Amino acid sequence: MDRPKPRRVLGTAEKPYEDTLTANSHLMGAVSPSSESLLSSETSTINETERFVCPICNEEMVSLAQLNRHLDDAHTDVPTSAKPSWLKKSVAKARQLPTVAALNRLSRLDLFDESPASSTDDTRTPSPAPEVTRAHWKLPSDNEKCSQPSCRKKLSIRTPFGNCACCGNLYCTNHLKFRMRLAQDATHDPQNGIWSTVCEICYTSRPGYMDSTGAQKSLTSAFSKLRATAIxxxxxxxxxxxxxxxxxxxxxxxxxxxxxxxxxxxxxxxxxxxxxxxxxxxxxxxxxxxxxxxxxxxxxxxxxxxxxxxxxxxxxxxxxxxxxxxxxxxxxxxxxxxxxxxxxxxxxxxxxxxxxxxxSSRKSSTSDSPFLRAYMVLTQFQVGIKDTLPRFEALLEALSDESAPPNKEQLHEAKKIRQKLLDSFTQYDIAAKRILNFPTQSETQKKLQKSIYAQSVSFLQTHMLPLQNLPKNFSSQRASSTASPEPGLSEEQVVSLRQKLIVLEEQKFMVKEMINNARKSRQFDAIAALEQNGAELDNEISKLQLQLGNSVSA
Amino acid sequence: MDLLAAAQTYIRQMVPDDGSLKILLLDAETTQIVSMVFSQSQLLQRQVYLVDRLDNNREKMKHLKCIVFIRPTQESIRNLAQELYAPCYGEYHVYTSNIISKSGLEQIAEADDLELVTKVIELFADQLVVSPSLFSLNITIPRLLEFGSSPTQWNPQALDRATQGILATLLALKKKPVIRYQSNSERARKLASYVQQSVQAERPLFDFRASDTPPILLFLDRKNDPVTPLLLPWTYQAMVHELLNIQNGTVDLSNVPDIRPELKQIVLTEESDPFFKRNVFLNFGDLGSTIKDYVDHFQAKTQSNKQIESIADMKRFVEDYPEFRRLSGNVSKHVTLVSELSRKVESESLLDVSELEQSLACNDAHNQDLKTLQSLIQSSKVTDDAKVRLVALYALRYEGNPNNQIRVLMELLVTLGVPKEKTDVISTLLRVAGASQRLHDPYSSDSIFSRARSGFTGLKGVENVYTQHLPLLEKILSWLIKGKLRMDQYPYADGSTSVPQSTVSTKERPQDIIVFMVGGVTYEEALLIHKISETMPGVRIVLGGTSILRSQLYLDQLREASAQWQTPAGHTARERLSHRVA
Missing domain, CATH: 3.30.40.10 (Zinc/RING finger domain, C3HC4 (zinc finger))
Incomplete structure (x- = not known):
């Protein structure tokens, strides 16, 4: 055994393989020319305080893993040539030991691969190696968990852990696999920073890392100049x-x-x-x-x-x-x-x-053509609906809150907005149909109108349909609160029945459209279900009409 | 490093959601570029109600705003100038997919008498984006052959296109890379130096935020790994491409027996199809059970839709219906695809073929392989193309074996009725990618140990007998990430071999890598990239190629190219082959 002493030193660690590994990293990172004295001093510090103190700069460390990383990060300025040759040999040998190699791969910390990387920094940074500050590092409490949201593992001596050098939070070593360059104040510095171990969040939230807007170059001004001279x-x-x-x-x-x-x-x-x-x-x-x-x-x-x-x-x-x-x-x-x-x-x-x-230089713009006006109407409704919908949803959320029973004003408000929305949906639909049937000779214009209509149908489908199952929950509430035994219908009920009728008519129309579509694409199983649907809708509509008709006559 | 997001951002910028009536005018190439990343309905949502080709005849529609997106080729610029001389629309926004030349810009400016162009912007979406980490430049036959007058020469047109495509990719990803290439490939070297020069020439554009380690652009040549495109892959996307051919995100199924008319041409992109996105990399065995679950899910929905008793049920049905219809279309699409795949596997005894292919690629057992091969190529079920592929793999593997039977096997193929021009491609393959042409020996990983050591930890190695083979790319990337990629084999394009700064960058673990495969890339390699990025968090890899290969395309391309190569004096390919065999 060529590394008896470090092994004794680090005997507090639980897993025997773990400490051969960490011992190696010590040898790589922190061995000073007189390795004998280093080792003895380390033994004494541990005996005295049961905390880990860096043998070189005497800084206190909370865990073994932290000490190791500190040694890797901060004390790599020991010139490689200063390592005794027996050490180099034994490290080389250790690298080839199958268990170490396997473990190295398993833990994927790549200690051997990365330490030369950090030592190369010294060629750029001036000789008293600046350090990344640790003032913001979090100290572990008794019941510390890994800060990675997907992990939350309890951190203890059994699960090696450390601080992210950037945000200072504590992570288990599995979630501290990222390295990036930090300036002395622990902010990201891609040019002259010191390689430090960080967590995934800090790694990926570096400015520019997730940037998905590509480069571009505007030639508009160059173009207008060229055009001006040409003209x-x-x-x-x-x-x-x-x-x-x-x-x-x-x-x-x-x-x-x-x-x-x-x-x-x-x-x-x-x-x-x-x-x-x-x-x-x-x-x-x-x-x-x-x-x-x-x-x-x-x-x-x-x-x-x-x-x-x-x-x-x-x-x-x-x-x-x-x-x-x-x-x-x-x-x-x-x-x-x-x-x-x-x-x-x-x-x-x-x-x-x-x-x-x-x-014939520039012809007057055609913005006042009737077709464009029709389209403007359509877009105005669309904008209006898009503006109103979030308000309605917010109100609805407040209403569906179980803890606070809805008050009358809120209900009234919600009803009003819903009615307004339904009205604009109907008008939107009418406007879209007007565009579809706009008289024209041109094929392209026809195609254009069809596309606009197709888009308006899909807009209705995404925005109107969710609206329709909503009134159920508060209409029932209202029914319970304002249940009146009068035979004739109150004005409020008439309004609600009307609304229902509108909803149903709208659905009937949609079902019809769907049946047509299904016919076109020959999906006969769908047609059967849809037709049944349509029949039931008809039923319901006639019932409602009867009710409404009664109340009006009464 | 997300190609898809970058391309979509570009297109969103082009067609803003501003309520104005818009028409999108494209040329032949941008049509493909846009259709890979943006769907018709997404365009509709942004008020692009018409999409047309710039080179078509169109009606005048002065009330439309026209968005022009073209590759700045001479032809497209000429078409645009003509359009501006006789404008059809009220306003023009011009976007180009790459850098436009000064004279091109002048040409457009001269044509724009009526001052209708209000914007001219260079965007850099000049590549076909297949997935966030895979792109292709679509330099394939029959449009454009990438080989020039010899196996080491570029077709000049293809070289230009490749340089422009890569330049645009770098700009879209905002990377100014250090460039390395495979030293034994003249074509990789040439492309690398062209790209290096263009990056230098466009220095003001490449003024990006510094990164911790410089991003690496690595040029590889297909000839160093001719085996991967010849093997039958067993993952969903790769298999569909190999057996049915995915072209620009669509699959043509019109040759499938008893196909329903609406399924003759199907769209298969990760962007438009969440089920496909989830299962792109799933192997064929698991795919079967996933499809079954999918169908069950659909049937459960159908069941619940049939039980409509109350108004509430009905409302729910109406709400779910569009979703339901989309689901039903998607289910039948994937069921058709998978059943067609399994029909082919069955009828062409692909399991046996694949087992032999893997054995040829991974094991060294000449006599046994030869025996299996001889029996397989006499089978009537195996297709001619598969037979040629098997013999090609055999030839690549046992080229140096003194007892090899390459010539005998090729003659056997001819006597079995395989057309001679098909078998000739084997000698072309040996000429282009034989042992003497390769930088590494792809067959070297004979022992389990060496494989385990070189590979990435956590990558699943041998899953089953049909997926033993790992592409050479895996080794190259593991060397690169560990900083062990040899300088003599993979030099820098700027010629610096021992400048201190570049030694630093070799030792640091690279964080962003772009790999470009000259001669085409495979979905198998895309799968590998996917696996590596799963096991190596913090390393992002983007893979690209001149084209996305399937075995047939690979061999067809070689065949086409060899027609214009002069055989070395005095020797025909056949003679040289027999030379080597003897």
């Missing part, structure tokens, strides 16, 4: 084209509309002059294909010039690469007898588009 250059271009257009049209309008035959030549010269003054034309011979439709020019596909940009394009009416656009000129003063004059301008595709986009 500015387009505006510029559009302005230029517009200027050219006005110049062209003005000049052309000054020419007489129908030149006499002797002036034909000068006329066409003049036209050409005007055209060239607006924009110089591209040379015909340089261009072999139309720039938009990429077809070769030929006798049947003639070359034309766009009057605004001067580029050569075709004039095929199928592709609309360029077309003549007639522009009417209304003379400002009707001094001459001239009728409004028209000038035709040949424009290529691109110039046309740029000028057009200027005209």
């Amino acid at each position: 500015a250059s387009k505006r510029l271009e559009a302005n230029r084209l517009e200027n050219r257009l006005t110049r062209y049209v003005e000049n052309m309008s000054l020419l007489p509309s129908k030149p006499p035959f002797y002036a034909r030549l000068t006329y066409s010269n003049k036209v050409h002059e005007i055209e060239q003054s607006v924009v110089p034309w591209e040379k015909d011979q340089d261009i072999a294909v139309c720039r938009y439709c990429s077809r070769n020019f030929s006798i049947s596909l003639r070359k034309h010039h766009c009057r605004l940009c001067g580029q050569v394009v075709c004039s095929d009416s199928a592709t609309n690469c360029s077309i003549d656009i007639d522009i009417q000129i209304v003379p400002e003063a009707a001094t001459e007898k001239n009728d409004p004059k028209t000038v035709s301008v040949r424009m290529c595709k691109r110039c046309r588009m740029i000028l057009n986009s200027r005209v």
Whole structure:
């Protein structure tokens, strides 16, 4: 046996295997160059006080496990080279001992694996190793339990335990398997902290540990800048084209509309002059294909010039690469007898588009369309219901509290809110149906309306159905409190009957829907049950109607 | 380190619950990305009433707000620009699933004459999220082959896609990792250095909170463990994938005999199906009893629904009905799936096949294995694919055995009527992932002791004869977590081998690990990750791969790839094989 002394020292521990293990950790973590003296001092402290005192810094420890961890955490600055070689050898040997290896694995404390990790910290931290504070550590009382909610094991000398270095609570060693870096004030410090043993709660509640929002980058401002320059250059271009257009049209309008035959030549010269003054034309011979439709020019596909940009394009009416656009000129003063004059301008595709986009820039928003208004109504009801529901639930909770019998005001209030909710549900349903049946030609619009309706049905199912089984418990209470032997129905009863009727009608409608759905998906077993249901509902409804009808006639 | 939560957060941000009428426009790839993590009804709840493809023709609906979510590929950007030239909707919010190029942004800006785009945001959801700890980049045939002109080359397109996908994953998880790779794999090295470069290039984006230990991104190559994808798994998800093929969360059952029409195409994701989520990792035996309980539970509900006597019963019935209907749909789905699985197990004598597979993977018993193999490949029940798989496993195992019968067995397969192009894949497999190509010997864990020592404590080892095999990944991860992953076998991508800082990080136990498997990952390995994180609290692992493999896909991919590889001069694959066999 190569470790007789530590074993004697730690004889207070109960399990023999446990102490071979802890002895090993001592050897690893805390052996000073003169191991002989260390061991004797340790023996004496235990004999004196029956408490554990750190042999190096004389700090008091409450348990063996705590001492071990203290030694691991705080006194790892002993240079590895200072360990006597016999020690290294025996540690190496001990590692290979099957029992130790097995135990090491079983306890999964990984003492051997982690101590070098903590010793590497010393390369970063300055030499008088700073310590994580222990001021907040909880001292064990007689009846201490593991702070892990799922564990709550009683902590005693038999169940090794220790403090979480971060929150200071006591845990059994099974729930102290986590290590993270702590600064000296026991807060998390991922960069320069000291590796310390912590509990799961502290480990997982580190800032950023459970973060599930991924990174993202907004390019909106970069985008708007790019767009602004693009639009500015387009505006510029559009302005230029517009200027050219006005110049062209003005000049052309000054020419007489129908030149006499002797002036034909000068006329066409003049036209050409005007055209060239607006924009110089591209040379015909340089261009072999139309720039938009990429077809070769030929006798049947003639070359034309766009009057605004001067580029050569075709004039095929199928592709609309360029077309003549007639522009009417209304003379400002009707001094001459001239009728409004028209000038035709040949424009290529691109110039046309740029000028057009200027005209039709942003269309007015369509927010006042009847469909949108119908949808707004629907969302308003939905918001209203969502706001009211929690209030109703809170009231109901107060009512169902067994200890305090409900008072009248509360009941009244609850009834009022419930009625309000039921009303809004009905209106919500009506609004949803209105959207479904909104007249439209468009397929997509139809699809849209169907989806909105589907969503509204599932909204009703999740929010309205729970509401319906609730009134039962307080309607019975009310029945007992306000039971009156009158033959005619009181106003209150009429109201409650009406409510019941509404509920039942609503259910009948739903059952019908379900039957239809079941038919579609061929679930015949479900249909039978549903139909029976529907029949009973009908029964109940007619009964109620009879009652109500009686009271009204009476 | 929860991929699913991260992806859902992104989508929730994209489609806020603000009451406005919305349409979601997607491209081919984002459609898959979204559908893996968000259901139609969840979208409806957030007022997304229409979902359409950007490349479709659509009607003008000026009263809708349009949410565009695209991968910033050239094609999608062009489509978006066209949409903006002739806008159908009143307002556009543009989200991209990855980093968009400057020219792409310009292209969109130029098209947006009417200033309808109010938001352009890069989100990083560029991977298919299968579960919180598993993702795939879906680089598979027939869409995109990952191999280039030789077994050690990437297809350049696939390499780009993989780099982008991993970059997005890192950004979604907010990790700036140290990168390591398997030294014997050229493809892993290349991908690792590409990712390293992109992380460097996008440094401002990777400005995250420091972690106690740097997260580790580890690149592995499938060729070091060719055995795992060839074995028949016995857990629910893995088995459905192997035998029926899960594609982007749906299973096509139209080939199943006597299938009801509504079950021809079923959705199978953990997100949408709580029963599946509970039993993803359950083995086939236990699954049977769980399904039985599920059916009993359903029947009890049906019974109580039949006994309707009072109005109260009826109300309860009406309230429970939607839930009841959902349950009934789910029960019939899982019953169909499991009965189809057991039909296949029975009719293709998969128990015998699997027993031999496990023996080939875990034991060294040549003569006995050969005998069983010979009798099995002559059986008429065993499918051709299973036969090829068995011979492939045999070839991988006994490649170095002087008495091996690989060639004889391959000829036997051909005479038994297995098409020759199917058997040829065995020689391709040996060329790509034979003993000479592998970094570790997956068969080394012969003695029980060495297995116990290397493995994780608390991981259940040998459960039964059909699940003896543990993927190589288990060993690699245990080395990594213990800080014993060798520097020469798994170097750093930045080239530093002995910088003091990196030695520190090797000694510290890593807390967050991302493993990416070049060449595809298996559900079997996802199961392993799940088990490890159960036994090692405090260590979080995310697993990803170019694709999620099943044996058939793995072999098909090799076959497809080998068609474009030139065989080394003078030797055909067959000659080289016979060389090795002789």
